[in-house]
Amino acid sequence: MKNYILPFADTYFKRFQTGKSLIKEKPAEDLFLSIVIPAYNEDELCKSLQSILDCQLPEKSVEILVILNSSESSPTEIILKNRETYQKAKQFAKNNSTKRLKFCILNIENLPIKFAGVGLARKTGMDEALRRFNSINKPDGLIAGFDADALPEKKYLREIEVYFNENQNINAVSINFEHPIEGNKFSKEIYRNIINYELHLRYFVEAMRFANFPFAYHTIGSSFVVKADIYAKQGGMNRKKAGEDFYFLQKIIPLGNYGEINTTKVIPSPRISDRVPFGTGAAISKMIKNNTDDFGTYHFNAFILLKAFFADLDTYFDNFTLIRIPEPMKNFLTINNFVSDLEKIKANSPNLLIFRKRFFDWFNAFRLIKFLNYAHETYYQKEKVKIASEKLLKKYHPEINIPETEKELLLLYREIQTRLSF
Structure with missing residues (x-):
């Protein structure tokens, strides 16, 4: 661990207006990983939380921070749905939280229209994760990006712990991801489209590697991890309404000591979505709207x-x-x-x-x-x-x-x- 004058992230909180602590209870002294999940108009949050609960436990403690959010202009039905989801998730947390695996559920309403969106929600959660690591002087604590409709492989938590134990110089990582490409949950059309979209993502990264571009990594919001001190030094997450994960990781990757965890995976959802103007859900929606499963990519x-x-x-x-x-x-x-x-x-x-x-x-x-x-x-x-x-x-x-x-x-x-x- 690097030596810091206590506490290590005070400069960050003095520089940026992040508000007060959202969670009163102090974190476990051995907390090593905080998983941040933004959620908006979400049907499957508890399923995602259950999938994390089902993971093999690591040796040290883990927190899951859920940030349900809505803006000043959010429709009443979405605000009410968020409140219903909040109550269900709070009950889930009450029933299932332990000393080693704690679920923290927050619902933040009336966010400013100018900034409200997935970027601000993710930033709010990641700032809170940083604040909690700062309170126990844990600069090498890990902050993970995740999504409310994603599912982790059962060994997800353990493999993150093992990787960073074995690679202590690493600042951040991308974690392998695999969308579901067959089954009964979604239509055949959606499965065809997600195959082409994920193939595009992987082709793009592989083509950058072919060109010897040094920053050729996947930048998926549900599958990255960054150390707390690096998060603070690089100014934290941005408030962009879409693509916040890409913009954030492009501040981290060029620092070097960036890695990949390929011994486990995250399973993002291929569902249609209008939450953001681009990304998986938007791409699938566009292909269906245009009545094509072909995803044009860079020549x-x-x-x-x-x-x-x-x-x-x-x-x-x-x-x-x-x-x-x-x-x-x-x-x-x-x-x-x-x-x-x-x-x-x-x-x-x-x-x-x-x-x-x-x-x-x-x-x-x-x-x-x-x-x-x-x-x-x-x-x-x-x-x-x-x-x-x-x-x-x-x-x-x-x-x-x-x-x-x-x-x-x-x-x-x-x-x-x-x-x-x-």
Whole structure:
């Protein structure tokens, strides 16, 4: 454990207006993991809580912080539903909380319209988790992101504990995830769509790894863990109404010492949702609305171009000529003032190692997505995820026989990303 002047996160709470403590009872002295679950208009919260209760217990204590939330403008029926869910979850917590596994249920109403949403709810819970770790001076306490409709594998809690015991230098991790792709709970249409959507997610990460992009990790809100002191140092969770997990993790991943836990998994829901404008639920809704199970993804040639651009990175330290860069990268770099920014990067880089770091501070995940979107507006057309996924396998994993169906492709991508940690 790092040495801190007690308590370690006071600076964070002085800097950011986080309000007062939401939970009066002091946490267990051996608390090692706090799981934060935002919930809004939720039908299956208690099922999710039961699935955590059914997990194999780790050696140290765990808390689950549920943040039911609604805004000043939330419809009356949702406010009433939240209150009903709150009462059910409170009863669940009363019946099932123990010293080693404690459920804390909160219902926060009338949040400001400007900020209300999943980002603020997740931030509220994660700030409270930080406050509780701060109260027992536990900078290496773990804060996990989770969703109210997700389910953990039974060994989820233990595998998190084992991983961080064995990798004490790690700041944060992404945990393996697998949407359900068959069964009776959802329609065949939803299962077909979630296969294509998850294949897109895995293709995107694998294509970034093919291009040697250093920050190629999954950023799923229900499957990440971060150390408390790192959470505080990076300014905590944001209040974005969607994509809060991606934006938050892109502050954490570039710090280094980021890992993956592939020995367990989280099972996110594939259900339709209108809670946020993008993400799994929104993607499935869009495919059903458009009457298609095809999810267009980034053209593989864009990643071939990225790979070539990154491959010459070290030469840019001494000499960079825009003329040699092919389109659409050349125009993208011009629009984004790369040449002048590169000179600043070089001027502040006494050696090649620092130059590489500063380069990817500039060409970070936000810039990479900005490039991909620009390239597909001006140069490439998005292609079917099955076709793009097959192209990537042929180039990046030529030894593997390519299966015929999207489902088999997804299972193969899962196997590759579980077996070959980044």
